[in-house]
Amino acid sequence: MASPSDGTTKTVTIRDVAAAADVSIGTASKALNGRGRMRVETRDRVLAAAERLGFRPNPLAQGLLAGRTYTVGLVTGDSFGRFSIPVMLGAEDALGAGQISVFMCDTRDDPIRERHYVERLLARRVEGIIVTGRRTEPRPGIGRDLPVPVVYAMTQSTDDSDVSIIPDDEGGGALAARHLMATGRTRIGHVTGPQRFEAARRRAQGMTTALASAGLSPAGEILYGQWSEEWGRQGADVLLHESPDVDAIFCGSDQIARGVAETLRERGRRVPEDVALVGFDNWEPMALGCRPPLTTVDMNLGEIGRLAARHLLDAIAGDPAPGGLTIVPASLVLRESTRRATP
Amino acid sequence: MASPSDGTTKTVTIRDVAAAADVSIGTASKALNGRGRMRVETRDRVLAAAERLGFRPNPLAQGLLAGRTYTVGLVTGDSFGRFSIPVMLGAEDALGAGQISVFMCDTRDDPIRERHYVERLLARRVEGIIVTGRRTEPRPGIGRDLPVPVVYAMTQSTDDSDVSIIPDDEGGGALAARHLMATGRTRIGHVTGPQRFEAARRRAQGMTTALASAGLSPAGEILYGQWSEEWGRQGADVLLHESPDVDAIFCGSDQIARGVAETLRERGRRVPEDVALVGFDNWEPMALGCRPPLTTVDMNLGEIGRLAARHLLDAIAGDPAPGGLTIVPASLVLRESTRRATP
DNA sequence: TCCGGATGAGAAAACCTATTCCCACGGTTT
DNA sequence: AAACCGTGGGAATAGGTTTTCTCATCCGGA
Numbered sequence: 001m002a003s004p005s006d007g008t009t010k011t012v013t014i015r016d017v018a019a020a021a022d023v024s025i026g027t028a029s030k031a032l033n034g035r036g037r038m039r040v041e042t043r044d045r046v047l048a049a050a051e052r053l054g055f056r057p058n059p060l061a062q063g064l065l066a067g068r069t070y071t072v073g074l075v076t077g078d079s080f081g082r083f084s085i086p087v088m089l090g091a092e093d094a095l096g097a098g099q100i101s102v103f104m105c106d107t108r109d110d111p112i113r114e115r116h117y118v119e120r121l122l123a124r125r126v127e128g129i130i131v132t133g134r135r136t137e138p139r140p141g142i143g144r145d146l147p148v149p150v151v152y153a154m155t156q157s158t159d160d161s162d163v164s165i166i167p168d169d170e171g172g173g174a175l176a177a178r179h180l181m182a183t184g185r186t187r188i189g190h191v192t193g194p195q196r197f198e199a200a201r202r203r204a205q206g207m208t209t210a211l212a213s214a215g216l217s218p219a220g221e222i223l224y225g226q227w228s229e230e231w232g233r234q235g236a237d238v239l240l241h242e243s244p245d246v247d248a249i250f251c252g253s254d255q256i257a258r259g260v261a262e263t264l265r266e267r268g269r270r271v272p273e274d275v276a277l278v279g280f281d282n283w284e285p286m287a288l289g290c291r292p293p294l295t296t297v298d299m300n301l302g303e304i305g306r307l308a309a310r311h312l313l314d315a316i317a318g319d320p321a322p323g324g325l326t327i328v329p330a331s332l333v334l335r336e337s338t339r340r341a342t343p
Numbered sequence: 344m345a346s347p348s349d350g351t352t353k354t355v356t357i358r359d360v361a362a363a364a365d366v367s368i369g370t371a372s373k374a375l376n377g378r379g380r381m382r383v384e385t386r387d388r389v390l391a392a393a394e395r396l397g398f399r400p401n402p403l404a405q406g407l408l409a410g411r412t413y414t415v416g417l418v419t420g421d422s423f424g425r426f427s428i429p430v431m432l433g434a435e436d437a438l439g440a441g442q443i444s445v446f447m448c449d450t451r452d453d454p455i456r457e458r459h460y461v462e463r464l465l466a467r468r469v470e471g472i473i474v475t476g477r478r479t480e481p482r483p484g485i486g487r488d489l490p491v492p493v494v495y496a497m498t499q500s501t502d503d504s505d506v507s508i509i510p511d512d513e514g515g516g517a518l519a520a521r522h523l524m525a526t527g528r529t530r531i532g533h534v535t536g537p538q539r540f541e542a543a544r545r546r547a548q549g550m551t552t553a554l555a556s557a558g559l560s561p562a563g564e565i566l567y568g569q570w571s572e573e574w575g576r577q578g579a580d581v582l583l584h585e586s587p588d589v590d591a592i593f594c595g596s597d598q599i600a601r602g603v604a605e606t607l608r609e610r611g612r613r614v615p616e617d618v619a620l621v622g623f624d625n626w627e628p629m630a631l632g633c634r635p636p637l638t639t640v641d642m643n644l645g646e647i648g649r650l651a652a653r654h655l656l657d658a659i660a661g662d663p664a665p666g667g668l669t670i671v672p673a674s675l676v677l678r679e680s681t682r683r684a685t686p
Numbered sequence: 687t688c689c690g691g692a693t694g695a696g697a698a699a700a701c702c703t704a705t706t707c708c709c710a711c712g713g714t715t716t
Numbered sequence: 717a718a719a720c721c722g723t724g725g726g727a728a729t730a731g732g733t734t735t736t737c738t739c740a741t742c743c744g745g746a
């Protein structure tokens with residue numbers, strides 16, 4: 001415990017500063033905040049006293065008067081998992097710069113805990129709430145007619161009038177497909193997660209559309225399955241059986257891509273010489289540990305968080321964005337798995 | 344934005360409740376808090392009014408008066424990474440139950456940002472601070488003579504008088520070694536991270552000691568390298584070359600273990616029939632994606648967080664634990680990679 | 687030289703919200 | 717009539733910010 005013999009440390013109030021500078025409390029406040037008019041000498045005396053005593057205004061008192069708390073709540077159901085963390089960091093980045101502190105709440109995807117936390121945040125008079133999740137599936141909002149603005153990031157409210165910010169799954173799929181075509185591939189397969197996930201469907205859609213506009217169609221069926229390596233291994237087997245001449249595989253996640261890479265290696269297909277491989281997520285431990293390192297789509301989650309925070313700040317400042325969906329473009333991270341074969 | 348036409352929602356104060364119930368402010372307060380004596384009818388009238396208006400006491404005012412804020416700060420340098428997240432969740436678990444809210448701060452391992460955040464937390468009058476990190480290497484504390492208690496979790500202060508809570512790396516290593524011996528292995532190698540990491544050294548130490556007390560010593564050298572799959576692949580090659588008769592490998596991380604598993608498979612050694620494999624971290628996407636699924640040491644990070652939170656709560660309540668190290672035992676998660684060969 | 691108004695410096699008080707202690711005001715009991 | 721009890725109002729308090737107010741000085745004009 002870094003605390004000394006507790007009790008010796010009494011917090012310094014403006015009262016102490018005023019006494020030390022031999023002025024009234026009001027004058028001390030004005031001096032510290034640069035308001036009002038007074039002799040430079042007086043102002044300096046107050047500032048010096050504050051410095052000397054280590055005065056730090058109590059934000060509770062300030063907030064009480066101003067009716068502001070300079071805090072926001074961050075609610076996640078993802079247990080701060082792989083997806084919501086980058087979002088959180090981006091949000092904290094944007095908020096922290098504005099001197100706003102963040103209360104964190106993990107709901108463990110339990111609606112009861114969620115309501116409980118929202119209640120608590122409102123009781124604490126947060127000025128806004130960011131809700132993050134691990135899927136882009138629409139979900140019920142955290143409440144109607146809340147007294148503060150709410151932004152959904154990396155998740156989406158079923159209510160169209162809410163502000164939701166999600167990654168561009170479709171654009172990411174298109175990006176992957178166009179990149180593969182640009183490296184000369186034409187027989188491109190797709191192994192991805194469960195079809196019930198909107199993210200999986202949109203990624204597939206983006207890929208299919210991009211191929212179509214070049215007069216191509218996917219190699220074999222779109223293979224929907226699980227978000228796991230195990231499924232990647234199985235899916236690659238199915239694909240190789242159905243379309244033995246496949247020369248590229250776009251995977252719905254980096255985990256799936258790793259499974260696919262493993263099967264390819266075991267079946268004697270070289271990556272990238274025989275089959276190019278693109279993943280999704282840019283989950284670095286996975287993408288870099290892959291053999292070879294994985295070209296993958298990055299959803300720019302940090303940007304999603306930053307954008308969510310900015311929307312929230314605007315709304316708090318009284319300039320709310322119109323409700324609806326904001327889609328953050330994805331980008332492609334190039335690594336070995338799609339290197340063009342040196343001719 | 345769930346907020347209605349902003350401005351219509353005025354927060355309800357106890358003044359409004361008192362007016363609605365036609366009592367004084369003081370009486371309203373007493374009614375709401377069950378203090379003082381008054382007619383049941385009066386109390387009910389106040390409670391009904393509060394209910395009807397949706398009154399929620401302003402914690403700023405309560406905190407101002409009570410001199411408490413019911414908040415703590417959580418500072419991490421790990422960018423809320425793989426290690427600090429479970430710690431955080433554990434901490435939030437323990438704190439949330441006590442009606443304490445958590446301010447989160449990510450320092451990005453930058454001492455300047457760290458100091459800045461600590462200042463901010465103190466300005467907000469948090470009642471305590473938890474510092475988490477990604478290594479157990481001792482680090483300088485966040486400050487001396489802070490006015491609030493501090494607990495270091497999953498990291499360790501260089502100041503012995505601080506309270507630090509870390510995982511039992513040595514015990515984890517011993518656990519792995521004893522488990523391997525219990526399944527009949529006797530020639531056990533070790534591939535781990537860089538030697539400059541205390542965690543790597545302690546895990547190796549735990550393993551060596553456990554082997555020694557059974558009259559064994561490690562197969563080959565302890566192979567220090569990187570915390571990466573790539574190194575796992577290389578390390579396994581080295582080990583197989585130096586000690587071809589190795590029948591088990593304990594790895595310093597699950598990532599290393601995956602690399603090792605891959606090399607073993609390519610060299611025709613079956614896991615677990617020929618060589619058993621134990622990882623460290625129980626990082627599920629890695630451990631479950633491994634072929635076969637990985638037996639691994641779990642550091643019980645959540646427990647570390649919960650313990651840190653409880654220590655902090657105790658200190659806040661005026662009952663600080665004596666400074667020093669608390670070590671949380673690790674546990675073993677059994678999976679395929681160490682299954683005993685069916686005879 | 688004296689008076690009135692303007693100006694400047696800083697003190698004093700109100701305010702924000704909720705809690706708590708003290709006291710006054712009835713009515714009842716001894 | 718005095719003591720006592722239940723009830724509920726009023727004020728003090730916490731730590732700031734902001735508005736108002738007072739007092740003194742200074743200047744110009746008479």
